[in-house]
Amino acid sequence: MSVTAAKGFTAAGIAAGIKENGNPDLALVVNNGPRLAAAGVFTSNRVKAAPVLWSEQVLKGGLVSAVILNSGGANACTGPKGFQDTHATAEKVAETLGLNAGEVAVASTGLIGVTLPMDKLLPGVEQAAGELSEHGGEKAAIAIKTTDSVHKTAVVSSENGWTVGGMAKGAGMLAPGLATMLVVLTTDADLDSAALDKALRDATRTTFDRVDSDGCMSTNDTVLLLASGASQVAPGYDEFAEAVRAVCADLARQLIGDAEGASKDIRIEVINAASEDDAVEVGRSIARNNLLKCAIHGEDPNWGRVLSAIGTTSAAFDPNQLNVAINGVWVCRNGSVGEDRDLVDMRYREVAITADLAAGTAEPVVIWANDLTADYVHENSAYSS
Amino acid sequence: MSVTAAKGFTAAGIAAGIKENGNPDLALVVNNGPRLAAAGVFTSNRVKAAPVLWSEQVLKGGLVSAVILNSGGANACTGPKGFQDTHATAEKVAETLGLNAGEVAVASTGLIGVTLPMDKLLPGVEQAAGELSEHGGEKAAIAIKTTDSVHKTAVVSSENGWTVGGMAKGAGMLAPGLATMLVVLTTDADLDSAALDKALRDATRTTFDRVDSDGCMSTNDTVLLLASGASQVAPGYDEFAEAVRAVCADLARQLIGDAEGASKDIRIEVINAASEDDAVEVGRSIARNNLLKCAIHGEDPNWGRVLSAIGTTSAAFDPNQLNVAINGVWVCRNGSVGEDRDLVDMRYREVAITADLAAGTAEPVVIWANDLTADYVHENSAYSS
Numbered sequence: 001m002s003v004t005a006a007k008g009f010t011a012a013g014i015a016a017g018i019k020e021n022g023n024p025d026l027a028l029v030v031n032n033g034p035r036l037a038a039a040g041v042f043t044s045n046r047v048k049a050a051p052v053l054w055s056e057q058v059l060k061g062g063l064v065s066a067v068i069l070n071s072g073g074a075n076a077c078t079g080p081k082g083f084q085d086t087h088a089t090a091e092k093v094a095e096t097l098g099l100n101a102g103e104v105a106v107a108s109t110g111l112i113g114v115t116l117p118m119d120k121l122l123p124g125v126e127q128a129a130g131e132l133s134e135h136g137g138e139k140a141a142i143a144i145k146t147t148d149s150v151h152k153t154a155v156v157s158s159e160n161g162w163t164v165g166g167m168a169k170g171a172g173m174l175a176p177g178l179a180t181m182l183v184v185l186t187t188d189a190d191l192d193s194a195a196l197d198k199a200l201r202d203a204t205r206t207t208f209d210r211v212d213s214d215g216c217m218s219t220n221d222t223v224l225l226l227a228s229g230a231s232q233v234a235p236g237y238d239e240f241a242e243a244v245r246a247v248c249a250d251l252a253r254q255l256i257g258d259a260e261g262a263s264k265d266i267r268i269e270v271i272n273a274a275s276e277d278d279a280v281e282v283g284r285s286i287a288r289n290n291l292l293k294c295a296i297h298g299e300d301p302n303w304g305r306v307l308s309a310i311g312t313t314s315a316a317f318d319p320n321q322l323n324v325a326i327n328g329v330w331v332c333r334n335g336s337v338g339e340d341r342d343l344v345d346m347r348y349r350e351v352a353i354t355a356d357l358a359a360g361t362a363e364p365v366v367i368w369a370n371d372l373t374a375d376y377v378h379e380n381s382a383y384s385s
Numbered sequence: 386m387s388v389t390a391a392k393g394f395t396a397a398g399i400a401a402g403i404k405e406n407g408n409p410d411l412a413l414v415v416n417n418g419p420r421l422a423a424a425g426v427f428t429s430n431r432v433k434a435a436p437v438l439w440s441e442q443v444l445k446g447g448l449v450s451a452v453i454l455n456s457g458g459a460n461a462c463t464g465p466k467g468f469q470d471t472h473a474t475a476e477k478v479a480e481t482l483g484l485n486a487g488e489v490a491v492a493s494t495g496l497i498g499v500t501l502p503m504d505k506l507l508p509g510v511e512q513a514a515g516e517l518s519e520h521g522g523e524k525a526a527i528a529i530k531t532t533d534s535v536h537k538t539a540v541v542s543s544e545n546g547w548t549v550g551g552m553a554k555g556a557g558m559l560a561p562g563l564a565t566m567l568v569v570l571t572t573d574a575d576l577d578s579a580a581l582d583k584a585l586r587d588a589t590r591t592t593f594d595r596v597d598s599d600g601c602m603s604t605n606d607t608v609l610l611l612a613s614g615a616s617q618v619a620p621g622y623d624e625f626a627e628a629v630r631a632v633c634a635d636l637a638r639q640l641i642g643d644a645e646g647a648s649k650d651i652r653i654e655v656i657n658a659a660s661e662d663d664a665v666e667v668g669r670s671i672a673r674n675n676l677l678k679c680a681i682h683g684e685d686p687n688w689g690r691v692l693s694a695i696g697t698t699s700a701a702f703d704p705n706q707l708n709v710a711i712n713g714v715w716v717c718r719n720g721s722v723g724e725d726r727d728l729v730d731m732r733y734r735e736v737a738i739t740a741d742l743a744a745g746t747a748e749p750v751v752i753w754a755n756d757l758t759a760d761y762v763h764e765n766s767a768y769s770s
Binding site for chain 2: 044045046047048061074076077078079081082092111112113114115218219230276290291294297298300302303305307308311312313317319320322332334335336337372373375377378379380381382
């Protein structure tokens, strides 16, 4: 159901010919109102793709009537021509659907440094507009895939008559602030853009921003939340924010589960930190340690590499009080050898690492990561050639 | 010649049985004076191995009469027992050679979280002492190898009658502040520990601290510089510092050239930064980008991943003025497509990336890194099992 689970939205996904292999590569999501409220969160990479620069401006107005997304090319590092192409794409959507181009968000994903084939993309907009449907969410989710092996969607419906649904793509360059991913969330809840913005930022902070597949931050990350108001229900903030968080958490978990070349999904929980910031810093440092990621791939409970990663942070801790559990076995106690590492069962895809900083009472923080595999190397050494 | 190139030093390298495969695993370096001046630089990881904690204290006195180094076990994260073992090792060296234990530095390398077999190490100290020789530098360099495929030594001799020589080990966990490496440098120059300390810090800052093989910082890094004064020549600071820098640069380059599983050595030069700190931050960010490291492995001049890495830093730059050359071809100009990427020849082991920030006049900074390969994954997923 994806982006068309909520009332008031239509979507389409088509093959415009942007991808040379003929796979679907263009998605269109339209908000039919009555509201056109929207919020967005974008990459914190300072090298931003043209569609990010464009959509950041669109979102400042708090109104989005349509989102056009393409795979097959990131339109990043493409200079003035790239920005003109993004602008022309928004204009084409606006012209085709009778909208204001200033309310059309654009998102792109694919290889950096290559301009888009506009001779294929622009006719594709017309085709997508002709195929818009209340059942088009699935096709839209499929059309934004790059190296994703599956498309990702999630839906939460409230018993009070409103829904939050969404789609995501992303399989590499997944790292905080955000992952390389495009996400469009829709809701028929009747809320203004300020409420959407707060709910979206609260949600991404603890979901997409805590996914770290390979430590690489994209130039194109875009997460949008559009509200149609079509349910005519205005939920309370907490209930709505929790629904948005749940959909984001679901999609974030799907992204980690489909990361390029990965054979393990690593759930890193940092407990008893002095502060949430400390816990996040430690979690990310563990998540990015290549040697540890290799060890997990080899089903080796190499807790020394966890301690080594913790030691590079500025978080508060005493090295002699650190404890580390892998899949529930406390292999490191008080900074030294703990329970027998042979007790750790690492046969399954999900691996849980718990790092106990014994430094305070902050709430636990969870960072999701992947292992490092020969398949990851292979996939990423051949991507553009 | 290694640590015995300079006059006044003897060394030995033996197989004490610490390594189960019977390879050499214990090295001893002795300063026979007349001076016993020394300086040391250690890992900035906050989780420090027992020998690092011990040797940091020894070096505070500025006098080192002997260094005992073992491979086959890092003695890190081994609790109070680990520190007692380091202490006992220093005492054994002191007792055997008639020295003060407070002037015996200890260094260890190998797996974290495993205690050393003292029943083999202590008799090994006696054996090594019995084999000390003015020609023992090569054997000492061999005995500190872990996953190193070759031993590493370097020597610079001044026409004014003094010499700086050294040995290094390290093939993984190579990242700034320092690499996972043990380095012992010796000189017969007649200088005090203050001069040695300044020369060593100046040298490591631009050599070992600018090597980043895999982004992983060790718990055991130790770089020592010992002066015997045996040449009876007191060189000027600049001349001496340059010799120390040259030996460190030579050894650092050898470390990168022998990094685990690597197929490429990547020389990342950052030019026209606003400050040296900016240049170092950008160089390290590029050095640690797994996607770029995979691309280099695949001989793919994927400059988009260079820009993406630059974009995650806080350095001063305008995204639209960034230029990137790979092996001399400016594939990115003004943040966009530059010269034809097909002109880039990447068949050779050394790959040069130049990142022009166009933001200032800081001196160029060079960071050395390696590519990311399936062999790296294989070697590090099987290391402890």
